[in-house]
Amino acid sequence: MDSKTQTYDSHLAGAFGPTVLISLATDRVLAATPEVCALFDDPTLVGRFFAPYIDDGLADFVVFIDEVQYRGTAWTRKITLRSAADRAIKCELTGRVTTENTQLLLLNILDLADLERRAEEAAAAQMYGGGILEWQRAQSFFSELERQNQLILDAAGEGIYGVNSDGKTTFVNRAAQEMLGWTSQDLLGHDIHQKIHHHHLNGEVYPSQQCPIYQSFRFEQVNRIEDEVFWRKDGKPIRVEYVSTPIYEGQILVGAVVIFRDITERWENETKLRSAMEEIAALRDRLEQENAYLQEAINIERAHHEIIGTSAAIRQTISQIGLVSQTEANVLITGESGTGKSLVASAIHGDSSRKRRPMIHFKGGAVSSDRIESELFGHIRGAFAGAVRDSPGKIELAHGGTLFIDEVCDIPFELQGQLLETLQQRSVMRMGDHRNRAVDLRVIASSSRNLEREIQAGRLRHDLLLFLNVFPIHCPPLRDRTEDIPLLAVHLLKLACKRMGRRTPIVTERIIAQLKDYGWPGNVRELANVIERGAIVSQAGKLIVDIQSAVAPAVRNTSTLLSEADIEQLRIANLIACMTETGGRVSGSGGAAELLGLRPTTLYSRLQKLGLSNRNW
DSSP, X not given: OOHHHHXXXXXXXXXXXXXXXXXXXXXXXXEEXXXXXXXXXXXXXXXXXXXXXXXXXXXXXXXXXXXXXXXXEEEESOOEEEOTTSOEEEEEEEEEEOSSOTTEEEEEEEEHHHHHHHHHHHHHHHHHTOHHHXXXXXXXXXXXXXXXXXXXXXXXXXEEEEEETTSBEEEEOHHHHHHHOOOHHHHBTSBHHHHHXXXXXXXXXXXXXXXXXXXXXXXXXXXXEEEEEEEOTXXXXXXXXXXXXXXXXXXXEEEEEEEEEEOHHHHHHHHHHHHHHHHHHHHHHHHHHHHHHHHHHHHSGGGGOOOOOOSHHHHHHHHHHHHHHTSOOOEEEEOOTTSOHHHHHHHHHHTXXXXXXXXXXXEGGGSOTTTHHHHHHEEOTTSSTTOXXXXXXXXXXXXXXXXXXXXXXXXXXXXXXXXXXXXXXXXXXXXXXXXXXXXXXXXXXXXXXXHHHHHHTTSSOHHHHHHHTTEEEEOOOGGGOGGGHHHHHHHHHHHHHHHHTOOOOBOOHHHHHHHHHSOOTTHHHHHHXXXXXXHHHOOSSBOOOOHHHHHSOOOOOTTOOOOHHHHHHHHXXXXXXXXXXXXXXXXXXXXXXXXXXXXHHHHHHHHHHHTOOGGGO
8 A cells, every 4th residue: 555545545534434535636536445345346446436336416416516615514315326236325425525635525425225224123123122132223323323423523613622531532523633633543542732732832841730621621610712822743833722611421520622723824814914003003103203294394484485586696596406406416505594595405305306205304403412313313112211112213204205404513423423324325223223224315404504614623524524515505695695685575575464464565665775785694584584573563554674673682591502603603693794884894993803802913814714705794
């Protein structure tokens, strides 16, 4: 007997009465019990075609096969078979397909003539009252009852097995054998806990005394377990849920029955679902933060402004925006505070191929130094005190869009190297995490400081500047494009009046001349403040402005601290204001040096060092 024949014969293990295994693909008999060979008067039944043995009802047999394949099991009495000796066999057929191969039909054949003969013998026994015949009748009845019960157990889709009060296996159905890979010969009479339930999934030994099944047949407990593992014969675990119920004979506890179901596939699907839900939650958090950043950007007044002006400087800036916006090049925007660097960055992004994704605005000076790393790179839960959930940083949020780093010099020097590596490698690692996340973004940076001095002072990495400064754009100060002041003033006035719900006052030539004569150290931002204040106080239909009050130095709270960069900007603004006051005269009576209390040579040296000239005042 070869190994394949042995494999087919294993399907007949536990079969009762005439039983045959048929291949639905070839119609050949693959295995047969001795009883069925005797029934068909053919000891060479294995290997033959089965259809010739159907005497009447071939069409009904085809329907019967379809029902078996659909339901898994079925029975019928519509089909008459014929033996090799040409004997008609009235029978009851009970069929089911195997779980390993739905093309294998296990067919149990009950000879109705034999059944009727046994019934007649039982009637004769009852009529004549023979003791031995009565015993045979009872034996036949209980055998049939046992067979029917076994058929019911084998038809069940769940695995079912029983144990006695010693933990030894008393019965096991076919589904349990197929799920576990153990045969009834392997399990019956053996301690099933040591066969299938001996270890936890993590490798720890599972003592039988701790097993809920043990508690059922020792302590009369019904236990429902939703996630444990049984071990197959090949050593592989399957996740199961099961119910163990005590069994009684009269009032005596004699064992337990266990009904279990393989939930491996369901558990894997639930795990995938949980993972997908976590990913969706992370994406939801990311979108919520993106929306918050976008809302914040919308609320920034300058985001509503257009680039206004017809001066040569503005035309050059617009031309540069048009050239670089269609590329992926990094852009560095320089210029004094209030000249519209953020507006230029928005224009570049809005005219680029990335405009469908947001431009994420990061301003290091607006974040405390201990939170800059988290804001920029993100963090995972538990990365630091207060990190209660995973959070993406600005770099990750800019994936697919643009990252605008406003005032790049405000980023701590010790983080600039990490930022450079992240942007060069196009991957970011959150605080507390150990894996990189790929990012695809465009970088635009800005600064209002003298970058060469920042590098010399050790506040800016030279390699980071080189990485960012692929395409430089300089935003000119308002004093260098006074011809744009009329257009800007009218535009800003309309915006201010629209916000306040007021009629727009007339801007007279005298007001325009007054605006042009001022140096605007605060640039367009200062002009916007002056115009808005004028819109508030103008009640007679004409715009009234008070530039002097707009630039009067505010009284600072003594607790307010200024950075070196702030102090430097104040020095520059003060020098420009002084040179404007003296008409550019440095020495002599009433000159800028005298007003500042400096030697003329010192003032000349300072102006040259700061790069200030007549065009600044």
